[in-house]
Amino acid sequence: MSIHVDGVSKRFGDFVALDDVSVDLPTGQLTALLGPSGGGKSTLLRIIAGLETADTGTVTIEGREATHLPPQKRNVGFVFQHYAAFKHMSVAKNVAFGLEIRHRPKTEVKKRVAELLELVHLDQFAHRLPSQLSGGQRQRMALARALAVEPSVLLLDEPFGALDAKVRKELREWLRRLHDEVHVTSVFVTHDQEEALEVADEIVVINEGRVEQVGTPDQLYDAPATDFVMGFLGPVTRLGGAQVRPHDIEVSTDPGQPGAVPGRVVRLLRVGFEVRLWVETAPSEEPVSVTVTRAHQRQLALGEGSAVWLSPTSDATRVDAVV
Amino acid sequence: MARAQAPLTRDPAPVRWGLRVVAVVYVVLLVAWPTYLVFENALKPGLGAMLDGLRDPDVAHAIDLTVTITVYAVLINLAFGLTVSLLLVRYDFPGKRLLSALLDVPLSVSPVVVGLALVLVYNGQDGWFGPTLERLGYQVIFSTPGIVMATVFVALPLVIREIVPVLEEIGDEQEQAARSLGANGVQTFWRVTLPGIKWAVVYGVVLALARSIGEFGAVKIVSGNVVGQSQTATLVVEETYQNFQQQTSYAVSALLALVAMVSLVVVAVLRPKEHKS
DSSP, X not given: OOEEEEEEEEEETTEEEEEXXXXXXXXXXXXXXXXXXXXXXXXXXXXXXXXXXXXXXXXXXXXXXXXXXXXXXXXXXXXXXTOOOXXXXXXXXXXXXXXXXXXXXXXXXXXXXXXXXXXXXOXXXXXXXXXXXXXXXXXXXXXXXXXXXXXXXXXXXXXXXXXXXXXXXXXXXXHHHHHHHHXXXXXXXXXXXXXXXXXXXXXXEEETTEEEEEEOHHHHXXXXXXXXXXXXXXXXXXXXXXXXXXXXXXXXXXXXXXXOEEEEEEEEEEETTEEEEEEESSTTSOXXXXXXXXXXXXXXXXXXXXXXXXXXXXXXXXXXXXX | OHHHHSOGGGSOHHHHHHHHHHHXXXXXXXXXXXXXXXXXXXXXXXXXXXXXXXXXXXXXXXXXXXXXXXXXXXXXXXXXXXXXXXXXXXXXXXTHHHHHHHTTHHHHSOHHHHHHHHHHHHOTTTOSSHHHHHHTXXXXXXXXXXXXXXXXXXXXXXXXXXXXXXXXXXXXXXXXXXXXTTOOHXXXXXXXXXXXXXXHHHHHHXXXXXXXXXXXXHHHXXXXXXXXXXXXXXXXXXXXXXXXXXXHHHHHHHHHHHHHHHXXXXXXXXXXXXXXX
């Protein structure tokens, strides 16, 4: 295990940011710390980096007890949401910073910086100042800067959070490819479940200072351990006392299946290739949300007021609601 | 209401011109014309005569003393100002707001009062701390250390008030990044923090320099104004003027004004260039 966090707690005044968190982050993988804002995931990352100290518990990096080491002795790379570029230094100087601190020979620094700038596609911007780069370019520079010192772990705190939607998507695909090339153990924090599902090898879901579940994207999506994980990773609705995904509900126009729940379509909304239905099953309950394909909706001639019978598909992901 | 919200350039021409004339007349009558007259009077007998006036042994000593005092005061305020600014912006501690408020006292209290206060504490006869120091061989009042203290005091907030807002604006993420890249505290300060606040420091130093050169009230009380010993350039101006040696008075005044103006102009010329690149 590359990073081993054991029993870490952290309070800020009365607020409990982390409550007895233990987690193992495997070597060479890209792990996502996923959870809502204020859930403690950034705090955990900053404790691993040494930018924050834990009240209790220990952090071990590559087998080395690191709980009380200052950040500069942990050999971790850290990428900040708002880039934290050294504004008065050129792009090349930014990337060279860690190497110059370590007094590496000039020729080696020059060579390594050139390699890294090529890796992040910024070779033609070496002499620009960070203020002359776009947000995406600045974040790639920050990544090259963190990778320059050959860290044992690369930590990224909401690395794409400050970028617009299109650049964010490009950059996360690029990060995945980069990781497949460089293979450095990486941990990134995100509150975007799509980002985590798309990029990460493994996801740690953190909520209210606790680890909810750890697993691969498939495990988490198909077998969520808790209500919260299920709800956080994708849309959910409630059918017959259980949490189900809206696209895991079978709709029929006759009471064929035993145990199917009868209802009436109260609202219908078409979004591109899918159609969202709201089905009222009992007057006192929230309507059940169902997603079907456009073709399916046409075939069944579904409209507002149609009588339908709902049942979860046989392979549906479901969590029985704790009432 | 709508009137007030419109951009200034939309104001009718008479208003625009009226405002400009008021501003220009105000500055000319209050600042430019009087300063110009000092230079004109100083140079009336010719540049050579003016320089001769400055070479008078007592005057030269006073100018020397002012330079010495200013160098010490600016260095002390620079070191202290950087430390206190970092303390105020980067750390939390009880009494922080009180400290911040106290730092502005020198701006609001009259320098004469500052001088008097220092005399009460450090004088060699019945001062609170002075006799002890004097027994140890340090004379503060009527001597250079006292003048430096008075000058440091009056120029105290200038460096801090320039640096603090800039430190707040740049935040501490760059410093955290430097730490994560392997830099220790000292390396982080020299390579990241200081370059980030460079121009605020330069500007603060120039303001402190101008203030230190020009300090009069506090210095007059603390120094005892002994000709050829503890008399500074500003004190020479007053004394020569009252002793009907106006020519010397004008010459020293012109020199003091020139130094302050040149430093402000140099910084004003340098600073915008840095921002463009």
